[in-house]
Amino acid sequence: xxxxxxxxxxxxxxxxxxxxxxxxxxxxxxxxxxxxxxxxxxxxxxxxxxxxxxxxxxxxxxxxxxxxxxxxxxxxxxxxxxxxxxxxxxxxxxxxxxx
Amino acid sequence: xxxxxxxxxxxxxxxxxxxxxxxxxxxxxxxxxxxxxxxxxxxxxxxxxxxxxxxxxxxxxxxxxxxxxxxxxxxxxxxxxxxxxxxxxxxxxxxxxxxxxxxxxxxxxxxxxxxxxxxx
Amino acid sequence: xxxxxxxxxxxxxxxxxxxxxxxxxxxxxxxxxxxxxxxxxxxxxxxxxxxxxxxxxxxxxxxxxxxxxxxxxxxxxxxxxxxxxxxxxxxxxxxxxxxxxxxxxxxxxx
Numbered sequence: 426x427x428x429x430x431x432x433x434x435x436x437x438x439x440x441x442x443x444x445x446x447x448x449x450x451x452x453x454x455x456x457x458x459x460x461x462x463x464x465x466x467x468x469x470x471x472x473x474x475x476x477x478x479x480x481x482x483x484x485x486x487x488x489x490x491x492x493x494x495x496x497x498x499x500x501x502x503x504x505x506x507x508x509x510x511x512x513x514x515x516x517x518x519x520x521x522x523x524x
Numbered sequence: 525x526x527x528x529x530x531x532x533x534x535x536x537x538x539x540x541x542x543x544x545x546x547x548x549x550x551x552x553x554x555x556x557x558x559x560x561x562x563x564x565x566x567x568x569x570x571x572x573x574x575x576x577x578x579x580x581x582x583x584x585x586x587x588x589x590x591x592x593x594x595x596x597x598x599x600x601x602x603x604x605x606x607x608x609x610x611x612x613x614x615x616x617x618x619x620x621x622x623x624x625x626x627x628x629x630x631x632x633x634x635x636x637x638x639x640x641x642x643x644x
Numbered sequence: 645x646x647x648x649x650x651x652x653x654x655x656x657x658x659x660x661x662x663x664x665x666x667x668x669x670x671x672x673x674x675x676x677x678x679x680x681x682x683x684x685x686x687x688x689x690x691x692x693x694x695x696x697x698x699x700x701x702x703x704x705x706x707x708x709x710x711x712x713x714x715x716x717x718x719x720x721x722x723x724x725x726x727x728x729x730x731x732x733x734x735x736x737x738x739x740x741x742x743x744x745x746x747x748x749x750x751x752x753x754x
Contacts, residue, residue: 427635443535443567449632521533521641526726556707585703596710 427452428517431460432524435470444523450479455505455513457485461492464502473501485510529560531638533631535567537625538587544572546589547644555597562638563622564631566605568643570612573604573619579610591620605631646717646718661742661749666669676744680733684744695745705750707740 429448433440441456441463448454456464463470474482486506489495498504505513507516514520540639549640565573577588588622594600606622609616616625625636635641654672655663658678662668674693677684684692698714706714708726716724726732729737738750 427641439567446628446633447533447566447631450634519635519638519641521600521635521643551705552707558710583724589701589703593706593710596702596706596713598709598713 426517428513428520429454430457430522431455431463432458432518432522434459434462434469436462440523441470444519444521445473445477445480448480453483453513453517454512455479455483455485456488456502457510458488460484461488461494461498464489464498466497466499471501475501476501483509485514526598527560528639529637530554530562530642531634532561532563532641533635533641533643534541534563534569534572536566536644537571538577539566539584541644543545544569544587545585545590547642548594550642552593552597555599561599562632562634563599563602564605564626565602566608568608568629570604570608570614570619573602573621574614575618575620588620594621597621603630603634656683658745659747659749662746665746667750672742673746676746680740680744682733682740682744688741690719690723691729691732691741692714692745695741695747698744699747705742705747706738707750708736709736713743 427449429444429452431441431454435441435485437459444454456518461484464474464482465471467483481503482501483496483505486504487497489504532547534547536543542615551561551563572587572591575588577586579586592603598623601622601624602621603626606625606627608627654667656662664671674684677688682688694715695706695711697718698704698711707739712724712726712729715729722728726737729741733740742748742750
């Protein structure tokens with residue numbers, strides 16, 4: 426099982442979609458930095474996240490709060506803090522950073 | 525060092541920044557330690573493999589020449605995402621290194637099997 | 645470096661590699677070799693020319709293993725052996741021969 430991290434906005438780059446394309450069932454995706462914009466409610470990327478089963482989605486709370494989105498994150502996302510980030514890293518066999 | 529397998533996923537075009545070059549240099553350097561290492565080109569990374577790169581006017585080093593050294597470093601075959609080629613209308617005969625075509629299912633499997641993944 | 649005093653415009657890095665590839669000529673190669681305690685013979689020149697060809701082809705200074713493979717491809721398997729290169733360029737053949745050939749220091753020469 427792999428933890429994928431994505432740090433690019435889906436409105437700026439294809440990185441999030443490329444990651445999804447190569448993300449296997451049972452893996453997880455953690456949105457960080459500008460990657461968290463993919464979790465904004467009622468956007469194409471969030472709709473996509475909500476329609477996918479078999480992949481767990483997370484987003485980093487500090488990055489969400491800094492960008493003023495804490496009320497507007499899709500319910501399909503689990504919000505984690507830095508300690509949660511570390512837990513995710515240890516729970517997965519390897520990490521793949523998409524940037 | 526334990527026998528760890530490394531997978532390098534390459535998904536950026538060459539020249540506009542140094543990411544593509546850094547990825548290949550990482551591969552070359554790792555090969556010195558005789559690690560099990562595979563290279564997968566996907567997304568815009570497939571642009572790196574075009575055979576007809578000419579950089580005299582640009583004044584940069586030729587990225588294609590750097591890639592041509594991979595077999596001497598025992599880094600062959602390289603793998604290429606077939607879908608990324610199709611999306612960009614690139615033919616296999618346009619490419620350096622006679623890469624092996626693979627699909628996203630195979631890439632997922634390679635990622636699952638790798639001990640360490642570098643994604644550039 | 646005193647033995648390069650006739651070439652006051654030629655710059656070397658702190659490990660003795662030419663800073664500017666275009667400064668290279670055979671006389672410079674002889675001086676760089678002398679600095680390494682090596683007297684160049686035909687066998688040395690064959691490898692030096694091959695290294696310059698390698699750099700033309702790949703824009704890269706080789707590490708040891710690819711150098712051996714390349715020598716083997718180009719000059720035959722008798723010469724494509726580490727022992728052969730070690731005799732010509734004792735210590736660290738890829739690094740020392742690259743230096744004498746005027747190539748940049750191998751990036752992955754660890």
